[in-house]
Amino acid sequence: MYALQLATAGLAIGSVYALIAIGVVLIYKCSGVVNFAQGAFVMLGAYFTYAITRLGLTPVIAVFLSTVLMAVAGAATERLVLRPMLKAPVVAIMMVTLGVLIFLRAVALAVWGPDQIAFPKLFPDGAIEIFGIFITYNYLTAGSLSICLALAFLAFYRFTAIGLMQRCTADNSRAALAIGIHTSNQISLAWSMSAGLAGLGGTLLATLNGLSLGLSDIGLIAFPVIVLGGLTSLAGAVVAGLLLGVLQAFTDGLVTPMLEGFLRAYTTIYSVGALQQVLPYALLILVLLVRPQGIFGWRGSERL
Amino acid sequence: MLEATGVTIRFGGVVAVDALDVMVRAGEIVALIGPNGAGKTTFINCITGAYLPDDGQVYWKGENIVGLTPNALTRRGIGRTFQNVASLHDLTVLDIVKLGYGLRHSTPLPAVVLNALRGRDPVADELNETLLHPLGLADFRHVPIQSLSYGHRKAVDLARALAAQPQLLLLDEPVAGLSSSEGRSLAALIRRVRDRLGCAVLLIEHKMDIVNSTCDRIIVMAAGAKIFEGLPADVQVDPEVRRVYLGEP
Amino acid sequence: MSGTRLWITFLVAAAACVLALMLGRFGAYLMHAVVIASISALALNLLTGFCGQISFAQAALLGVGAYTAGNLGNAGWGILSIPVAGMASAASSALIGLPALRLRGLYFAIATLAAQFIFDYAFKILDPLTHGVSGLLIKPLTILGYVVQSDQAYAVIAIICLFVTWLTMVFIGETTLGRAFLVVRENEIVAKGMGIDVARTKLWAFVISGFFAGVAGALLAFTTRLASPEAFGLSLSIDYVAMIIVGGLGSLPGSLLGAAFVTLLPELIQRVGEALNIADILSAAREMAFGLLIIVFLIFEPRGLSALLHRLASRSQTNIALKTPQPTSERRRSELGLKLEKVE
Numbered sequence: 001m002y003a004l005q006l007a008t009a010g011l012a013i014g015s016v017y018a019l020i021a022i023g024v025v026l027i028y029k030c031s032g033v034v035n036f037a038q039g040a041f042v043m044l045g046a047y048f049t050y051a052i053t054r055l056g057l058t059p060v061i062a063v064f065l066s067t068v069l070m071a072v073a074g075a076a077t078e079r080l081v082l083r084p085m086l087k088a089p090v091v092a093i094m095m096v097t098l099g100v101l102i103f104l105r106a107v108a109l110a111v112w113g114p115d116q117i118a119f120p121k122l123f124p125d126g127a128i129e130i131f132g133i134f135i136t137y138n139y140l141t142a143g144s145l146s147i148c149l150a151l152a153f154l155a156f157y158r159f160t161a162i163g164l165m166q167r168c169t170a171d172n173s174r175a176a177l178a179i180g181i182h183t184s185n186q187i188s189l190a191w192s193m194s195a196g197l198a199g200l201g202g203t204l205l206a207t208l209n210g211l212s213l214g215l216s217d218i219g220l221i222a223f224p225v226i227v228l229g230g231l232t233s234l235a236g237a238v239v240a241g242l243l244l245g246v247l248q249a250f251t252d253g254l255v256t257p258m259l260e261g262f263l264r265a266y267t268t269i270y271s272v273g274a275l276q277q278v279l280p281y282a283l284l285i286l287v288l289l290v291r292p293q294g295i296f297g298w299r300g301s302e303r304l
Numbered sequence: 305m306l307e308a309t310g311v312t313i314r315f316g317g318v319v320a321v322d323a324l325d326v327m328v329r330a331g332e333i334v335a336l337i338g339p340n341g342a343g344k345t346t347f348i349n350c351i352t353g354a355y356l357p358d359d360g361q362v363y364w365k366g367e368n369i370v371g372l373t374p375n376a377l378t379r380r381g382i383g384r385t386f387q388n389v390a391s392l393h394d395l396t397v398l399d400i401v402k403l404g405y406g407l408r409h410s411t412p413l414p415a416v417v418l419n420a421l422r423g424r425d426p427v428a429d430e431l432n433e434t435l436l437h438p439l440g441l442a443d444f445r446h447v448p449i450q451s452l453s454y455g456h457r458k459a460v461d462l463a464r465a466l467a468a469q470p471q472l473l474l475l476d477e478p479v480a481g482l483s484s485s486e487g488r489s490l491a492a493l494i495r496r497v498r499d500r501l502g503c504a505v506l507l508i509e510h511k512m513d514i515v516n517s518t519c520d521r522i523i524v525m526a527a528g529a530k531i532f533e534g535l536p537a538d539v540q541v542d543p544e545v546r547r548v549y550l551g552e553p
Numbered sequence: 554m555s556g557t558r559l560w561i562t563f564l565v566a567a568a569a570c571v572l573a574l575m576l577g578r579f580g581a582y583l584m585h586a587v588v589i590a591s592i593s594a595l596a597l598n599l600l601t602g603f604c605g606q607i608s609f610a611q612a613a614l615l616g617v618g619a620y621t622a623g624n625l626g627n628a629g630w631g632i633l634s635i636p637v638a639g640m641a642s643a644a645s646s647a648l649i650g651l652p653a654l655r656l657r658g659l660y661f662a663i664a665t666l667a668a669q670f671i672f673d674y675a676f677k678i679l680d681p682l683t684h685g686v687s688g689l690l691i692k693p694l695t696i697l698g699y700v701v702q703s704d705q706a707y708a709v710i711a712i713i714c715l716f717v718t719w720l721t722m723v724f725i726g727e728t729t730l731g732r733a734f735l736v737v738r739e740n741e742i743v744a745k746g747m748g749i750d751v752a753r754t755k756l757w758a759f760v761i762s763g764f765f766a767g768v769a770g771a772l773l774a775f776t777t778r779l780a781s782p783e784a785f786g787l788s789l790s791i792d793y794v795a796m797i798i799v800g801g802l803g804s805l806p807g808s809l810l811g812a813a814f815v816t817l818l819p820e821l822i823q824r825v826g827e828a829l830n831i832a833d834i835l836s837a838a839r840e841m842a843f844g845l846l847i848i849v850f851l852i853f854e855p856r857g858l859s860a861l862l863h864r865l866a867s868r869s870q871t872n873i874a875l876k877t878p879q880p881t882s883e884r885r886r887s888e889l890g891l892k893l894e895k896v897e
Contacts, residue, residue, distance in 0.1 A: 034659060034662075034663070081848055081852070084852045085851065085852055085855070088851065088855040089802070089855060090607075090658060090659070091601065091607055091794075091798060091802065092798060092851050092855040094607070094659075094662065095794060095795065095798050095847065095851060096847065096848055096851045096852070098791055098794070098795075098847070099795075099844045099845075099846075099847030099848040099851065100844065100848060101844070102791070102840055102843055102844035102847065103840070103841055103843075103844025103845055103848065104844070105840060105844075106837045106838075106839075106840030106841035106843075106844055107837075107841060109834075109836070109837040109840065110834045110837035110838070110841065220666075223663050223666060223667070224667070227660070227663060231659075231660075267681075268680060268681055269678060269679070269680050269681070270680065271678065272678055273674065273677050273678050274674070275674075277670075277674075278670055278671055278673075278674040281666075281667035281668075281670045281671055282667070282671060284663065284664070284667045285652060285664055285667050285668065285671075288652060288656055288660055288663075288664050289652050289655075292655070292656060292660055352746070373745070373750070374745055374746055374747065374748045374749075375745075375748050375749060375750040375751075377748070378748030383748070384746070386743070386746060395732070395735055395736070395739075399732050399735075400732075400736075402729070402732065403729060403732040403733060403736065403747070403749075404747070404748075405729075406728070406729025406732070406733075407729065407747075407748045407749065410729070416724075416727070416728060417724070420724065420727055422556065423556060423557075464747065468748065
């Protein structure tokens, strides 16, 4: 019963992870770049929502506007920063996204300060009980909203015309260009959708965890998610996100107390700290050793 | 010295190499020819460990070498050149050839330090004499290979393979992309390498004039199987070869 | 590297030592900060710049070196703490590198990111060794019983270590291993096909790079007198990657330039900020400038400061390197007596 409770909370937070991770996979598929700045987009989305509610607008409009703003930010990043770097070595491109991360974090620090801020209430207080499991409205809405959006996005990607163009660009951008797809627009679109999703994910995370600069670090959880799911698989990102959310919940709720009990009895180590934060990364390394392409990815091959 | 027996390689339903027997004796120059898709490069890749055969054995000087890495093969005296000669940043000709040399011979550390301090480079000098000069690369030894023409880059690749003093050299279409005079020079060089170093050569090639003037023996492949093996003179008149190449009934 | 260049390097190092001794406390502090960063940057450059393995775990390796040296120093091991710390980091580096032997570029980079977090976590919870979040207090370095106290002395020790590191890097570049690094960086498949033992080559890159990272970490331990998990977190790793990219990947002088740039930038911003009176958002301004500079730099000069300087320098000379040399018909013919014709 307790396990089920944990699992539910885990699924809720996992869906938010999934939303964020989808963004990274999207960009990777389209332009072959790993966007380390995704964490910053997550954080900014939350801060934008906060700022807009402070202007007096209702939460719903705030969330919507902030997502739109993030989409613009994503496209802007692609145009201003990534576009000029097309011919640069891979290390440089990765580094430049890190530069964006550092810069955006600094901007947030300058505008809103280093402290945790009370995030406006988007959902009513209280919890409901389903089959004996308690779940707060926060978690419930965040989780269901995320998972619906994630699935909707997968459907969009799979079934719509634009989705098809995205898939073509992702599969082989030269061929896509040859058949008339405006690949550079598609790439910008991928970045803006990715940033929008990240921003939304950030807002939802903030309703669960509060608003602070630390949101950009949580954004890094996207990496264990996408490695587990497969760097090129959107569905994999969703599944892996959910899995990792549940794993974290179980670790926090079950494994940590057990481990601490054991350690306190036999060693001088008092606490295992934030084990649930580090476990995804240990899992990441395990996956890379055993099955680097993740659950849904494929093995690449190269011509000699 | 190289004995491949019954080598079969399948990719799914396609049989790329079909029960192939190839033997190369010490100091022989053997050509492997055949139409595109006959399985020649696949076979060579099998020898160098890129593919594991589904059936058959490959022996080198009595040792089973199936699946060994190129590094292990280099140490056993098998060298290989490539069709696509990669451009390797700003590595110079001498760097690459020295690398080839260093894979087989290791100079003891104190000697390296002393030579470095004295500004002398006996290895480079020796390599320059024996390899770079004959290949016409002596003037280019400090030039980055990415600035060189394709023909020169192939020559560097050959020098690299030769620097490890192989006893068997696997050449994958060595004259592809070269002009006819360059090709003839290279072919003559291959013969000289065999004459002077005693190195055996197994080469894949399409140009019959090169093959005829260079090789001791020719093996013809088609659709993965050997359809002829013999002297250059006999190849041209063999009916099966004519059928495969010229479409004669 | 010839004997002459060795002497020149030695003289430069000696001059730097003399300079260090003449500087005031703050100057000496800046000097050893830059020198220590340079050692670590050279180490990372070997791994990433020469061998092409992108690593975000540099801070973790520095941390291992720092904690090891700190514990050994406190136990009285003196100057030996430094090389032993180096070995501890070398071992950790090999540990991180082992999975890498099978992974390519991007996946490996992500793996090092994970490794950084894992080490970070280990620093926090291995209380007996690291004193957890509060950090390990470290006594000053003792050399043969003499306690090293002044910043100037530490600067000199750091310069000596940098000298050794530099020589090692130059030397490696002239060996087969060094050349193998470069080929592996360019194209692992080609390297393997050429007969290079790629796994062994990469492993050596990790071990050597890790050793010097450990040395830098040890020096950090003795100069800052504290080793704490937050000092060796992801942002420090990112700083180091920035150093070698800004300086120029694969360039030895570039690593020094990058180290100086990234280390001195916050100080510069501090001064400017104090002058402009924006002290309250100073740390934000520093980070903003850092991020912006990385972005701008990479867009306009992805090959780093050393390439930039090279371009400026070569503008003033005639470029003769790319002109094709004249055919050498006068040269004596070799035993094989053959020439390939040139085709342009």
